[in-house]
Amino acid sequence: MKISYNWIQEYFDEPLPSPTELATLLNIRAFEVEEVEEQNGDSVFEIKITPDRAHDCLSHFGVAKEIRLHTKLKMKPVLDIADIKDDFETKYKAEIVDSSCPRYMLREIQNVVVQESPLELKIKLEQIGQRSINSVVDITNLVMYEIGQPMHAFDADKLDGTQIKIASPIQKKITTLDSKEVELTDEDITIQDEKDNLAIAGVKGGKKAEVNNQTQNVIIESANFFPVKVRKTSKRTNIQTDSSKRFENGITPKLAETAIKLTSFYIQKYASDSKTQFSNIVDVYPRPASPYYTGVSLK
Numbered sequence: 416m417k418i419s420y421n422w423i424q425e426y427f428d429e430p431l432p433s434p435t436e437l438a439t440l441l442n443i444r445a446f447e448v449e450e451v452e453e454q455n456g457d458s459v460f461e462i463k464i465t466p467d468r469a470h471d472c473l474s475h476f477g478v479a480k481e482i483r484l485h486t487k488l489k490m491k492p493v494l495d496i497a498d499i500k501d502d503f504e505t506k507y508k509a510e511i512v513d514s515s516c517p518r519y520m521l522r523e524i525q526n527v528v529v530q531e532s533p534l535e536l537k538i539k540l541e542q543i544g545q546r547s548i549n550s551v552v553d554i555t556n557l558v559m560y561e562i563g564q565p566m567h568a569f570d571a572d573k574l575d576g577t578q579i580k581i582a583s584p585i586q587k588k589i590t591t592l593d594s595k596e597v598e599l600t601d602e603d604i605t606i607q608d609e610k611d612n613l614a615i616a617g618v619k620g621g622k623k624a625e626v627n628n629q630t631q632n633v634i635i636e637s638a639n640f641f642p643v644k645v646r647k648t649s650k651r652t653n654i655q656t657d658s659s660k661r662f663e664n665g666i667t668p669k670l671a672e673t674a675i676k677l678t679s680f681y682i683q684k685y686a687s688d689s690k691t692q693f694s695n696i697v698d699v700y701p702r703p704a705s706p707y708y709t710g711v712s713l714k
Contacts, residue, residue, distance in 0.1 A: 416461070416464055417460070418460040418462055418475060419457055419460075419543055420437070420457055421457045421458075421542070422475050423475055423482065426475075431486075435451070438451050438460060440485055441462065444485045446468070449462070449463055455542065459543065466664060469665075471563070471666075474560060475561050475562075476561055476562045476563070477563055496676060498676045499680065499693045502692035502693050505523040505695060505697060506523075506577045507523055508578050508697065509521055509578075509579045509697050510580050511699050512580055512582035513581055513583060515640060515644040516604065516616065517639045517641070517702065518668040518700045519581055519638045519671075519699045520696055520699070521634050521636045521637075521675075521697045522679060522694055522696045522697070523571060523633070523634050524632065524633050524634075524682060524694070525631070525690075525694075526687075527551055527682060527687060529630045530550050531550070532549065533550075537553070540560070549627065551626050551633060552568065553685075554682055554685060554686060557681060559658065559661070560657075564666060565617070565661055566675075567620050568635045569624035570624045570625060571634050574608045574613075574634070575609045575610040576608055576609030577609075578608070578609050579608060579613075580607050581606055581616060581638070582604060584600075584601070584612050585607050585611060585612055586612060587599050589621045590621060591621055592619065592622055597654065598652075599612070599615070603615060604648075606638075608624075615652070616640050616644075617645035617658060618645060618649050618652070618656060618659045635678050636675075637674045638671060640662050642663050642664065645663050646659075672698070675696060
């Protein structure tokens, strides 16, 4: 995993050890740092996160917490943000049919500003080898690389109906965001509207509700999926993504709430204007889990 030294520094008031010193410290105390590359005024670490630490350290914030532990530097409360006030009640509902999804959250946002991302956002992603797409998609990726919770956004105007389901596929095929047709089975689960599959749950988004520069209204989703279910689908379809990697290693359902609030905050900051409005958050969470639970031991 690529980690930006400058990004990590944002979590601390005091200066971090030098990149060389920090790499040595992490190698001794935590993870194998395979490489440190200097680029554009930053130092980018290639860190090998072991499977037993992937559930909490496949993110900049997770690595920053590890650095705090070993340096005793005090972290700033940069992620302690208040949720955005609801402007309206969404018409969209969510239903979990397949229990391999412990939690599903969505929020409708009207009149978003989908455009080229501002430079500070683009730099963060490009420094860790990610291509900037547009302001909304970049924000969902930023949140994943920041706190480790995969996010996704749908173009709300491309959806059929107002019911979102997490269930076995409606059709046995889906065209993914990279325009590939993928065969599905009843063993997989998808995010779907009332007519079509919208995404392969935990693995990859579909083409139908892709967010582009013509998008005006979006639904952002934040969910949790059982590791084994995602791993089997990822392996069978031969689709491995940064999203599937995180779900395969298990993350707590609690993180979904932090992520949807953080995504809303960044959309307000980077992809909104005076017309942008945020709905209430729909949260389907049948059996709330301990915040330390990652789903790793489930069937």
